[in-house]
Amino acid sequence: MTExxxxxxxxxSRAVQxxxxxxxxxxxxxxxxxxxxxxNLARLADxxxxxxxxxxxxxxx
Numbered sequence: 001m002t003e004x005x006x007x008x009x010x011x012x013s014r015a016v017q018x019x020x021x022x023x024x025x026x027x028x029x030x031x032x033x034x035x036x037x038x039x040n041l042a043r044l045a046d047x048x049x050x051x052x053x054x055x056x057x058x059x060x061x
Contacts, residue, residue, distance in 0.1 A: 012054040
């Protein structure tokens with residue numbers, strides 16, 4: 001795993017955790033921000049051929 005792959009994986013993990021907390025606390029704005037971040041990370045990972053399980057549900061159709 002490259003350093004880039006490791007960093008994207010870490011960022012995705014933190015964003016998923018933050019999204020979950022935002023959803024549980026009813027913070028719709030933060031949840032929206034985290035979903036956008038995850039969609040961007042998924043797009044970036046896809047452009048580089050990376051498979052990151054945390055991002056699977058955020059890939060564009």
